[in-house]
Structures are given as structure tokens and as C-alpha cells.
Amino acid sequence: MRNIKNIIIGALLVVILIMSVGYSAFATQLTLNGTAQIIGEWNVKITGIETMNISEGCDAGPLQFTNTTVTFNAKLKKPGDVITYVITIENAGTIDATLENITIASDEANGSPAIMYETTGLASSLPAGEKTSFTVTVKYDPNCTEVPEVKEKTITGIIEYVQAK
């Protein structure tokens, strides 16, 4: 009996210690959401972001993404400048997903009011095992007559998929 008790306590401590080491290794790479308890089944995530169509002299900024959010800091030079970002989403789980909501939020307080953005190509359904990509185009308002002081804007996109009916 004592052996069983020691094995159980030992196993518990070993598992918790390994989990702690693992947690410490990628503590900041976690996305807190309600899907942690269904890992393997539900696994819709952003897997990449890249740029295309960058107007001359513009800077696409550092590109960051977690499983559900994507953030970039677009620096544009003059009216009419454009940067297009391509974001890839993968359904690596076993449940078919459908797009519930997409929120693109920009840093209005510190970002340039002349910088606008539009989203295209986001698939409303994403069957299990498939990938999709969509574009976010950031544009310097071509009708802007005055050059504002701030020429950059940070944009964060939150993409929400749910189980398809």
C-alpha cells in the first residue's frame, strides 16, 4: 500500500514539475481562451502572416501573431501608399468551423487618422484539416490633402471561428 501511495505522489509531482517547466518555456506564447480543454478537437489558429504589394519606401513593421490575433504596425509615407498583408488560418482540429466574427481594431489614439484598412477574402467556412487566407490592405488616404504628423498605425485583428452547424 505504501508503495502505491509513493508511486501516486511521485507521479503527481513529476507531472506537475514537467508541466511547470513546459509552461515556463512558452509562458508568453499562450493564448488564453476557452478552448484549452478541448485541445486536439478544436484547433483553429492563425499560422502565418506575410506582406505583399508594399509601396516604395513604406515599412510593413514587425509582424506578430498568436493563435487568434494578428498585429502589425504599418508605416506609410505619402497619400496613395499601400501595404497588403496576407494572413493564413488553419483548422488543424477535427471540428468543421465557421466564421463567427472578425474584429479589426486600430490604434486610433496614437495612429494616423489618414491610414485606412480593408479586409478581403476571409472564408466564412473552414472545414477541419483545411487552410484559408485573407488579406488586410492598409492604405494612406489618397484624398488626404494635408500630410499628418503621424504616418503609422498599429492594427490588431481578432478572428473568431465557431463550430459549423
Add this chain to the structure above:
Amino acid sequence: MKYVKDKELLIIIAIYIFITMNLITKDMVLYMNVINPMFWGTILIYLVWNIKKYYIRFNVNKRYFIAIFIISCVHVVAYFYIGFILGFSKSPYNHNILSILKNIITRLLPIISIEITRAVIVTRNKNNKLVLVITTVLLILAEINYGALIMNRQEVFQYIFSDVAGIVSAGILSTYLTLKGSYLLPVVYRLFNKVIILILPVLPNINWFISGAINVISPLVVYILFKYELIKENKDMRKQKENLKSKISYTLAISFSITLICFMLGIFKHEPIAILSNSMAPTFNRGDIVIFEKLEEEQLKEISIGTIIVYTIGDQNIAHRIVDVKKENGTVLYKTKGDSNNMADMEQVQINQIKGVYAFHIKYIGFPSVFLYDFFNNKEAEIEIK
């Protein structure tokens, strides 16, 4: 009419697991949504149809049943209570009747069938330890989603320690409960939480670490409660003393585990991070653990040049020293630098990126986390945050 005997049933399950391991990597969706529910559905129908031949106990000790029901309720309440600390988010499950039904068939039916199978074999082989062990191991293996093991290294690690560890813990508990009561006890315990997750529109914001800890510790708590409180088989004084010692040992181990988990999660005022680079040498080095103190927003505004801060950029924690503070467009920006770096960091830090200030460090104990980080990120060379 001849019926499938216990050992034949185990062989069928073993063959199914073997096929599953190979098949699931090819078409995980087909396996999870069609093949697995069909296999366990067939087993369930067969066993229920031949229930009399297997002599499964329908009767259950009322006291145990009430106890397991209350424990399950407490488990769910505790689980959702975490949501009030960390917040809630929308459940990804669809909640129309058809989807709920589909989820129940694909996700819960296999568990019910597994528990009935366990009951059939365990109740008829109570004294055969080898059969009990083989049954427990096979039914644990049958619950693992092998498709999740072909994801990237980090996700595999998370799946193993949040789900598989929980499946092992729950599987052992189920065999114990089946031995002591009836198959109804593990069915109630295991389904309660899963049904709640399937039907509620919001779920607590827990990560794999909390989820894994709950999945591992909860069955152990149930085991201790049943073994030492509900099933008092031995009235011998010496044995009771020994039981008290065991209870204390278990309580200490669980308390230590919960304290460690809370510390890692940053629930206390101090939180640890593993240092991945030598950019702050000689103050602290790669492989050390830095303990930082979390500060209130007002306290953060008072930090000055020379302070070592812990902040986040993208998906990384960085501990560097402040070398300059300035204000731009009303925003306070901190320029940081690693002590051993020649240049200051490229990106300036805003106050909302700061997690806390350096308190002290412990040498070398962060190396396991550093090695694991390198392994997850396929890095063999040293990482330098410049």
C-alpha cells in the same frame, strides 16, 4: 448463443487501437466523427444487448452515488470559478440541437461505451491484477486522440500534459471506482464536466496548464475522498493510523502542486521567468530563473533609469535594464538594453508591455525550460535578444 468473452473483448479493443494509431494520422476527421463513434457505439449496443450474460451490477451504493455527484458538482463549480478570475470567452461549440446531439454522439458515446466495457471486464476479474492492469492501459490508450500527436512539438507537449495526463489519471480512477462501486460512478464523474463544456455558451479562460492540472489533480482528490473517507474498510487502529499518515502525505503533495501551479501562473505578487539569453550577463545568465515583482499601474509610472524590467514583445518575455525614459505624443517610452549588449534595444517599451521589475534570480534552475524552449522552436544555437 455464444458471446464475446472478456479476453476476446480486450483483443478486439487492442486491434482497434493498433488500427487507430495508423488510420488517424491519415484522416483524423473521419476517425473522430465517424469511425470512433461507430466502433464504440457497436460495442455499447452489443454489451447492453447481452447485459445479462455479463452480470454487470446495475445497483449502486446510494452513498457513493451521492458523493460522486456532489464531487462532480464541486469540480464544475471550481472549474467555472476560475473564469471569474481569468475571465470567460465564447465556447467554440455550436449550440443548436443537432450540433449538441452530434457532439454527444461523437464525444460522449465513446466514453460511456468505454466505461461499460471497463465494468464488464473489471467486475468479472476483480482478483486478476494482470487483467485489471491490461484493461486500464488499453482503455486509456483507446481514449487518446493520436491525431493530436502529429501537431507541432509545442502542441503535442500541451496535448500530452493537458489531456493525456488527465486521461491516465481518470482511467485509473475509473477502474478503482468500478472495483468499489459500479460503472455508474465513473460514468457520472467523467460525463458531468464534459456535458457542461458541450452545452454552456461560455467557457472559462483557462490555458493548457490549468486544464492539465485540474485533469490530473481532480481524480486524485476523488480517489483520496473515496479511499479514506467513504470506504472505511478497515477498523483496525494501526491501519487507521497508517491511513491518517497517507492522507497527510497526499494532502501535502496536492498542496505543494497547487502552490507551484499558482506561482507559475503569477497568481502571487512574484512570478518566475526562465532566461533564454546571456544579454544581461553578468547580472544573470541563460538558464537562470528571474523572479520579478508585479507592480500596480501607479507604481509602474515611478520606475526609473537603471531598473531591470520584465516586459513582453510579441510572444517573448524579456528582462532588460531601462537606460532612458522619454515622452512621445503623450506616451511614456522606455529605452532598454541588455547589460552585455553593445547597443540599446531597437523597440521602445510602453508601460502596458511591462509585467514587473526584477526582484532576484536563482541560478541554473531554468535550464530545463531553456532546453524545452529550444526544442519547441527547433533552435540549437543560443538565443540572443539584442
